[in-house]
Amino acid sequence: MTRTSLSPLDVAFLCLESETAPMHMGAVLTFTPAGPVSPERLTALLAERAAEIPKLRQKTRTELFPPGSATWSEDPGFAAAQHIHQHRVSTFHDLEPLAEYAAQWIAQPLDTGRPLWELTVVSGLPEGRFAVLLKLHHALTDGAGAYAVAVGLLDGLPLTARAAAAGRDPAGVPRPRSALDTVKDTFAQAGQTAEIASSLVRAARPPAPLLSAPASAERRLGFVRLPAADLRRIRRAHGGTGNDVVLAVLSGALREWLANRGQRVDGRTLRALIPVSVRGRARTQLSGNQLSGYLCDLPIGIDDPVRRLAVVRQAMTRNKAAGPSRGAGAFPLLAGRVPPVLHRLGTKTAGLAAPLLFDLVVTAVPLPPARLTLDGAPLAEVYPFVPLAPRHAVGIAVAPYRDNVHIGLQANGATVPDLGSLRDAVLKSAAALVHTAQPF
Numbered sequence: 001m002t003r004t005s006l007s008p009l010d011v012a013f014l015c016l017e018s019e020t021a022p023m024h025m026g027a028v029l030t031f032t033p034a035g036p037v038s039p040e041r042l043t044a045l046l047a048e049r050a051a052e053i054p055k056l057r058q059k060t061r062t063e064l065f066p067p068g069s070a071t072w073s074e075d076p077g078f079a080a081a082q083h084i085h086q087h088r089v090s091t092f093h094d095l096e097p098l099a100e101y102a103a104q105w106i107a108q109p110l111d112t113g114r115p116l117w118e119l120t121v122v123s124g125l126p127e128g129r130f131a132v133l134l135k136l137h138h139a140l141t142d143g144a145g146a147y148a149v150a151v152g153l154l155d156g157l158p159l160t161a162r163a164a165a166a167g168r169d170p171a172g173v174p175r176p177r178s179a180l181d182t183v184k185d186t187f188a189q190a191g192q193t194a195e196i197a198s199s200l201v202r203a204a205r206p207p208a209p210l211l212s213a214p215a216s217a218e219r220r221l222g223f224v225r226l227p228a229a230d231l232r233r234i235r236r237a238h239g240g241t242g243n244d245v246v247l248a249v250l251s252g253a254l255r256e257w258l259a260n261r262g263q264r265v266d267g268r269t270l271r272a273l274i275p276v277s278v279r280g281r282a283r284t285q286l287s288g289n290q291l292s293g294y295l296c297d298l299p300i301g302i303d304d305p306v307r308r309l310a311v312v313r314q315a316m317t318r319n320k321a322a323g324p325s326r327g328a329g330a331f332p333l334l335a336g337r338v339p340p341v342l343h344r345l346g347t348k349t350a351g352l353a354a355p356l357l358f359d360l361v362v363t364a365v366p367l368p369p370a371r372l373t374l375d376g377a378p379l380a381e382v383y384p385f386v387p388l389a390p391r392h393a394v395g396i397a398v399a400p401y402r403d404n405v406h407i408g409l410q411a412n413g414a415t416v417p418d419l420g421s422l423r424d425a426v427l428k429s430a431a432a433l434v435h436t437a438q439p440f
Contacts (some may be wrong), residue, residue, distance in 0.1 A: 003071040006060065006139065008092040009336040010288045011070055012059065012343045014112065015377045016351045016390075020215040022109035024116070025146055027134045027365075027399075028102050028223070029123070029407070033377035037130045039086045042121045045375055046132070047080040049153045050119070055140060056080070068341030083117055088124040093377065097133055098122060099221050105133055106385060106410065107219040119153075132374065139353045140388060142289040143365045143397075144277040145162050155373045167237035201296060203328035204356045209361045210263055212271060213393035218413030222423040223383045226405045237437035238306060240313040243254065243364060244293040244431070246398055246405065247272070247316070248309035252364060252429030257422045269297040272315075273358040275332070276324040277366075290333040292324035295358060305432045328357060336383045354389040361386050365399040383408035394422070 016285070019025045023194060050056050057080075058072040075097075087105075089097035102120065110116050117139035123130050132153075136146050231245050240248075259265050275292040296319065299311040324330060365384040372379040384397035385408040393415045397408045411419045 003061070003073045006070045006072065006289045006340075007336055008338050008340050008343060009291065009332055010139045011068065011340040012338075013289065014070065015343045015348055017109065017112060017137075018215075018348070018390075019109060020217045021351070021388060022112050022137035023138045023387045023391045024106075024109070024135045025138055025143065025387060025397075026102075026106045026408075026410075027146075027150065028098065028131055028221075028381075028383045028385075029134070029150075029374075029378045030098075030129055030131045030381040031374055031377040032127070032129055032380045033375075035128075037123055037128065037377075039088075039121050039123050039130070042085060042132075042375060043081070046119055046121070047084050048081070050080040050117075051078075053149060053152050056083075056115055056117055060112065060139065062235050066340065068339065068344040069241050069255075070340065072142070072244040078115060083115065084119045084121070086121050088125070088360070090124060098125060098264060099223060102133055103219045103221040103413070106135070106221060107217055107413075110135060112137075117149075118371040129380070130377070138289065140288075141383070142277060143275070143293050143363060144290075145288075146271065147366055152366070153370070153374070154379070154420065169189060176240065199326075199328040200331055200357065206356075208268075208270060208355070208359050210258055210265075210268070211393040212355055212391055213415035215390065216412050216414035219388075220413045220416060220419040221383075221385065222411070222419045223381070224407040224423050225381065226407065226427075226430050228400060228403055228405055230430060231405060233437045234309070234433050235344055238309050238433075240309060241316070242310065242400070242405075243274075244313045244316055245366075246407075247274075247362065248305065248312045249306045249311065249426060249430045249433060250407075251298040251300050251302075251308050252305055252427035252432060253422060254298065257412065257425040258300065258423060260425075261418070265300050266303075267301040268332050270300050270359045271357070272296050272298050272360055273329060274319075274363045275361065276329075277362045278324055284372060289332070289336075291294075293332055294319040294324070295327065295329040306436050309433065331357070351390045355391050358389075360392055360396065361389065362396045363398070365397060367399050367401045369402070371402070382406055385410045388412060 013023045033041060054150050057074055057078045060070045061073050063069045063071055089101055110118060118135040120133040122176045129409060134150060231242060234245050255265050274296055276292045276294060278292050296315050299308050302308045364385050382399050383403050383406050384399045387394040388395045388396040388410055393412045395410045399406045409419055409422060
């Protein structure tokens with residue numbers, strides 16, 4: 001049986017796993033069918049497609065050598081249908097049944113003794129809609145790889161996504177590398193590792209109490225949808241990238257939300273970890289995590305929305321000039337160079353120190369502009385969710401799709417009972433920036 005090794009970073013995500021900090025990514029996808037929906041038909045269709053994706057048939061196995069390492073191997077008892085469930089919600093007693101159910105669903109860890117994924121088909125939504133809820137463990141892949149898997153479950157899979165979901169590289173075979181190339185890479189990597197480690201030490205600071213949280217298995221989810229046309233209007237008026245605008249909107253939302261909770265926000269910042277995929281620089285398109293990151297101080301202490309956007313733009317411009325392989329935000333690259341045995345021994349403890357480096361994660365998930373469907377039903381919304389780091393209260397994921405930008409909010413339920421207030425603050429913050437972009 002063929003086995004492939006997990007990278008040290010993949011092993012690190014396995015080691016971070018706990019009952020109160022499950023390390024799976026999530027997504028809630030809603031669809032608008034033209035007629036009645038058969039959950040049984042959808043379940044069978046998803047099981048058929050999942051069985052064709054090799055990564056979804058594999059589970060992890062701990063190896064004796066090298067110490068602490070692990071490999072992916074085919075699960076001899078694999079049955080895709082065992083990973084796919086059905087649930088019907090009711091709108092009689094709950095105005096937001098999907099968010100309530102999805103919060104309970106995402107709080108449940110995956111069984112690490114089985115292939116690390118799960119799907120749930122949710123019916124009973126208003127106007128005949130249905131949803132598909134997807135969990136993928138972060139050890140399996142990063143956000144860009146998760147896209148390849150998810151699209152592999154939908155209709156009309158493009159050739160490049162089909163190759164990625166199957167674990168093949170559509171770009172072809174890389175050129176052979178000489179011994180001199182290898183030596184140069186080794187010395188360059190050693191210097192880069194030392195630089196990142198030094199940056200981590202310099203970047204550490206006392207945790208900000210604004211978004212700290214005790215360990216809790218309870219989760220709350222929030223869905224926010226912003227018109228893409230509004231964000232483009234802001235860009236035309238004030239410059240910056242789409243990500244800059246979203247970060248500025250989130251900064252304003254966090255400012256108002258925290259102030260309403262009685263927190264002092266003027267003159268303060270929240271440090272966000274912005275994961276960056278280096279998948280395009282890699283030779284393979286699917287396997288494992290291929291991540292770096294930026295640290296960006298969100299200017300929640302600034303009241304003026306236009307000035308907040310300018311500060312975010314400046315910070316992200318500096319990050320991009322340095323590149324994804326420099327600075328403390330590149331610690332995922334560092335984790336990928338640590339021997340797996342050290343992750344087994346110390347990663348869970350090191351994970352508790354995440355608040356020393358950043359206060360929340362804000363990640364963007366790539367989606368194609370093409371219209372996606374499942375069994376002919378158009379995909380209407382897609383809300384991604386990032387795992388909550390230990391002791392973090394909130395995590396945010398963003399997915400642009402078609403005419404809207406979808407934002408998935410995940411919170412520690414014991415610390416954040418008012419996630420709806422944060423959702424409303426995101427809408428209000430976006431409206432304030434749109435107002436500044438209007439012609440007068």
